[in-house]
Amino acid sequence: MGGVGRYIIQRVLLTIPMVFILLTVVFLLLRVMPGNPVMSMLGGRNVSAEVIAEYEHRYGFDQPLYVQYAQYLAGVVRGDFGTSYRTGKPVLQELFLRFPATIELGVCGILVAAVFGFTTGLIAATRADRPADHAVRVFHIASFAMPLFWLGLMLQVIFAVKLGWLPVASRLGGRMAFTFKQITGFYMLDAVLRWDGKALADIVRHLVLPSITLGIALTGLQGRITRASMLEVLDMDYITTARSKGLRERVVVLRHALRNALIPIVTVFGLQFAVLMGGAVLTETVFSWPGIASYLVRSIEARDYYAIQGSVVFIALFISVINLIVDVFYSMIDPRVRY
Amino acid sequence: MPDPSPRRPVQPHGLVAVLFWIVRKASRGRIALRGQHVLKVGFVVVVAFVLMTVLANRLPALNGYHPSLYRDAPRLEGPSAAHWMGTDQLQRDVFSRILSGGKASLIVAFSAVALSMTVGSLLGWISGFAGGWLDRVLSLTMDAIYSFPSMILAIVLVAMFGSGIAPMIWAVGFVYIPTYFRVTRAEVLQVRETSYIEAIRAVGASNTRIVLRHVAPNTVNAIMAVSSFNLADAILTVAALSFLGFGLPPPAPDWGFDIQNGQKYLQSGAWWLITFPGIMIIALSLGFGLIGEGISDLVNPKRKRKRV
Numbered sequence: 001m002g003g004v005g006r007y008i009i010q011r012v013l014l015t016i017p018m019v020f021i022l023l024t025v026v027f028l029l030l031r032v033m034p035g036n037p038v039m040s041m042l043g044g045r046n047v048s049a050e051v052i053a054e055y056e057h058r059y060g061f062d063q064p065l066y067v068q069y070a071q072y073l074a075g076v077v078r079g080d081f082g083t084s085y086r087t088g089k090p091v092l093q094e095l096f097l098r099f100p101a102t103i104e105l106g107v108c109g110i111l112v113a114a115v116f117g118f119t120t121g122l123i124a125a126t127r128a129d130r131p132a133d134h135a136v137r138v139f140h141i142a143s144f145a146m147p148l149f150w151l152g153l154m155l156q157v158i159f160a161v162k163l164g165w166l167p168v169a170s171r172l173g174g175r176m177a178f179t180f181k182q183i184t185g186f187y188m189l190d191a192v193l194r195w196d197g198k199a200l201a202d203i204v205r206h207l208v209l210p211s212i213t214l215g216i217a218l219t220g221l222q223g224r225i226t227r228a229s230m231l232e233v234l235d236m237d238y239i240t241t242a243r244s245k246g247l248r249e250r251v252v253v254l255r256h257a258l259r260n261a262l263i264p265i266v267t268v269f270g271l272q273f274a275v276l277m278g279g280a281v282l283t284e285t286v287f288s289w290p291g292i293a294s295y296l297v298r299s300i301e302a303r304d305y306y307a308i309q310g311s312v313v314f315i316a317l318f319i320s321v322i323n324l325i326v327d328v329f330y331s332m333i334d335p336r337v338r339y
Numbered sequence: 340m341p342d343p344s345p346r347r348p349v350q351p352h353g354l355v356a357v358l359f360w361i362v363r364k365a366s367r368g369r370i371a372l373r374g375q376h377v378l379k380v381g382f383v384v385v386v387a388f389v390l391m392t393v394l395a396n397r398l399p400a401l402n403g404y405h406p407s408l409y410r411d412a413p414r415l416e417g418p419s420a421a422h423w424m425g426t427d428q429l430q431r432d433v434f435s436r437i438l439s440g441g442k443a444s445l446i447v448a449f450s451a452v453a454l455s456m457t458v459g460s461l462l463g464w465i466s467g468f469a470g471g472w473l474d475r476v477l478s479l480t481m482d483a484i485y486s487f488p489s490m491i492l493a494i495v496l497v498a499m500f501g502s503g504i505a506p507m508i509w510a511v512g513f514v515y516i517p518t519y520f521r522v523t524r525a526e527v528l529q530v531r532e533t534s535y536i537e538a539i540r541a542v543g544a545s546n547t548r549i550v551l552r553h554v555a556p557n558t559v560n561a562i563m564a565v566s567s568f569n570l571a572d573a574i575l576t577v578a579a580l581s582f583l584g585f586g587l588p589p590p591a592p593d594w595g596f597d598i599q600n601g602q603k604y605l606q607s608g609a610w611w612l613i614t615f616p617g618i619m620i621i622a623l624s625l626g627f628g629l630i631g632e633g634i635s636d637l638v639n640p641k642r643k644r645k646r647v
Contacts, residue, residue, distance in 0.1 A: 018482065021479070021484075029496065141628055144628055147578045150616075157610050157614075274486060278488035300494065308498075
């Protein structure tokens, strides 16, 4: 088999222990933690011991820990993540229902980060140690130190409450939230498929503030890597050669330097998916976005064991897949990379 | 050869001097602090925040208003001469809550980073030095935790441990362990192959002695830089946990929790409830970030121009 094929298989096999370890850690910690799941399921009301015992039996909490663990593992392998006792639906089904919302937000956030980070990094690198460079660097460091949820709220105050330009929260506004028919769950795509211009405009308007919130969080890292990578390339001999040939600076930067500088930039892009998912928790909470991350937070509040475990495993799997794709993509843009 | 620059630097005073002394000692006197403005600004910011928080918690009514008692202050009023940062819905002065609201953030950030630094570095030294199956199992476990979003992991953990300061320390501390593990393990692997370690081994030094006397000190620089960036991140994580309601129970003043409270009055235009706590979080996190920048420049002078 070819190098890339073998590498992919290796990586997929390495994903298994990673997911397994996370699953085990979360499973054990959930069982150790104080608080009775049955009690929270019954709303903490005064219930008789028989009812509690019956519920414990129904959900398998009366079994020894290792039996519960084995049963859960067997279920996960078969694609059965258990049933959420908050909603009574299979966890996996709930996750798939919310997945498109998170992806849609994530992709838009990444686009914002790419545009902001890339342009600011490029500006800083081509004007190194001049005022524009200093300003950009301060912006990058500040974006690291910015609490995401705070940024989201400030944007809400300014653009939704004070100016009234954009909606405060959720994915769709007014009556459309009830009348809009989903196809794939990716609202933007659905609106295009249904040829519904009004809905599309509303969806985009709802996406602006959350995407900027999530995107700013990633801008700092992206911008710093762009700047550093560009500076390194601009120092190289072949750039001096290009300049001494009399090429315009714009051509030197955009055609000669940029391509080589792209490699580390793309790598960081892949690594950021973990940060992105972390940021999604806060963004989805602030903007009442019905995605996986806000589902996880609500499951935690309700101590919905299977939903918490399922979400963690799902997120871990998702990130592994993304990392794998980035790695393969990496070998495509840099022909020197061999596996 | 005479010193090329006869201008002597201004010596730092007081607490800043003590902190610089610690940095210099920790890095075995190999660094000069001349012109390290980024580092100095960071130190001053962090020291100011620590002093402010300690003072405000010792003397709750520092500016005439108690942070958590309900007073006759007006309800939900914007900034004025009497209440510099306005008042909240329970007629409390926002400014006095701001002054003492960093307690949980500072305690949790420092303790959690200390915890993960100790556990992570120890595991890293052991793993890097022992090698074999132990190294492989530890690395795999750490990589698994590391690749998972730290914010989500911290939320899940704190939800399991219960809310409050101690659970937050455990949760945030656990999340950062892999960071230190990776840094120290990488350093150990590098140092282990050098010829001076081989020489020490040839002289007959025990493994414990090699690790403690010769390998561990070499990892200190890297760990210091990482820990400052970590503190900056921990401040944000703690703020997020408090925002989601896993922090101190009300009515204790806390920046993250106060922002969550302010969210309810956002529609009525009470911008001061969320603006000021947020600025405090940014300033403190920025302070730690600047220290990290400064230390990284010291440890690796070549980096200064490139700033990766």
